[in-house]
Amino acid sequence: MAQDERKIRLEKLQRIMASGVNPYPDKFEKKQSLKEAISAKIGAKIKTAGRLMTKRDMGKICFCHLQDETNKMQIVLQQEKVGEKDYKFFMKEIDLGDFIGVEGEIFKTKKGEISILVKKFTLLAKAILPLPEKWHGLKDLETRYRERYLDLIMNQDVRDLFIKKAKFIKEFRSYLDNDGFIEVETPVLEEVPGGAEAEPFVTHHNTLDVDFYLRISLELHLKRLIVGGYEKVYELGRVFRNEGMSPQHLQEFTELELYWAYADWNDLMEMIEDMYTKIIKNTFGTLKFEYQGAAIDFKKPWPKINYVEIFKEKTGVDLDKDNYAADLLDFVSENDAELAAEMKALQKNGVTSFGRIIDGVYKRFIRKDIIQPSILFNHPVAVSPLAKKDPAHPNRTERFQVLVLGAEVGNAFSELNDPIDQRQRFEVQMKMREAGDKEAQMIDEDFIRALEHGMPPTAGFGLGIDRLFMLLTDQLSIRDVVFFPTMRPEK
DSSP states (O other), X not given: OHHHHHHHHHXXXXXXXXXXXXXXXXXXXXXXXXXXXXXXXXXOXXXXXXXXXXXXXXXXXXXXXXXXXXXXXXXXXXXXXXOHHHHHHHHXXXXXXXXXXXXXXXXXXXXXXXXXXXXXXXXXEOOXXXXXXXXXXXXXXXXXXXXXXXXXXXXXXXXXXXXXXHHHHHHHHHHHHHTTOEEOOOOSEESSOOSSSSOOOEEEETTTTEEEEEOSOSHHHHHHXXXXXXXXXXXXXXXXXXXXXXXXXXXXXXXXXXXXXTOOHHHHHHHHXXXXXXXXHHXXXXXXXXXXXXXXXXXXXXXEEEHHHHHHHHHSOOXXXXXXXXXXXXXXXXXXXXXXXXXHHHHHTTOOOHHHHHHHHHHHHTGGGOOSOEEEEOOBGGGOTTBOEETTEEEEESEEXXXXXXXXXXXXXXXXXXXXXXXXXXXXXXXXXXXXXXXXXXXOHHHHHHHHTOOOSEEEEEXXXXXXXXXXXXXXXXXXXXXXXXXXXXX
């Protein structure tokens, strides 16, 4: 059907060009947006442009709707105003989806609708493919993601959603800039990926004839900047993780990371609560939200939950004990067949990844039940290879996460700045990697060398912007808040 329409429109395009009209002119002087035009006084002169969305012929008068970035507005063409020749041209050659410029004046129809009475129109871009007739509902999700431009054309609420997201990101920048942080840029291509436990994408640099990885985190280069003398830095950038897709996970997403010299996790805990509440209130005008029927409130103070204590409460395993391994393995064997199978596969390779097992238990049995915005703190060393140890509890780290609706929406810790300790933890990670754990971290010799030059006490924080925004806007999938999510190529 669309191909038949395309053929008809191509024939129109040929007729338009043959008549001496340029269907794709270079420029149009748009003086008002449609939002401004709607607010203008009756009789005001208007010169605006947009996409034609509706067209209703009433004989010698035609009622249409024009849409631009700001709004949708009715325009009215009368044969006696634009002339018989141009009126017939409009009715015969102009289609829904075409971009047109119009000049006229504001008036109110008999039904009371503010409209533009067109005196002159200009074709600005001929659309060869038609707009979709129906464009709503879950059945269209894949097409909406793949052809996001159509989604934006047809759904005002989607356009508004992404405008809101732009404001959300701008609020983060504003907060951090006002707090003395410097925005920086670090490499996307890395010789050694690090800063997170995730499988990286691999690419090849032809000139250097070297394989590089797309970054999985912003962390290690930002810490190098702290070594270099900066004291407050942040970056908003894309990171890439070659892992499974889910309603809350994408292989490419926007991350915010910040690093603050001479501060620790307690300083960050206070700052992050303040930052979230101010940014959320400035963006949405409220701290109360509903996500799929669950009511949440970001009002301070947030509950504080001790990781080790809630882990023991839910599983009976005390992670403060030096010999917790047997209890942990017994719990997994009795309660989670899938994780037990993963655990046995790693054990066959000669390495037991207790950090991976602890994290799996936590995600399956603990995190999903934390609904209200909360601070989860005191993570074990086994799941925190880059965090500083708690001096009072050698199996714990000075780390916390922000949780809401059973999801992580922030991760922070006092950064490990002891190069000897860091090397030892990297070596443990490397053994796990060699045993088959593709998400374990590699040894980054250059980063260790940077630490050996000295890094002051530093607090660091990271946040996946897309996931938090998805939850705040009650979207079912993280794909709904990303313009062009990664898709399987069309056949």
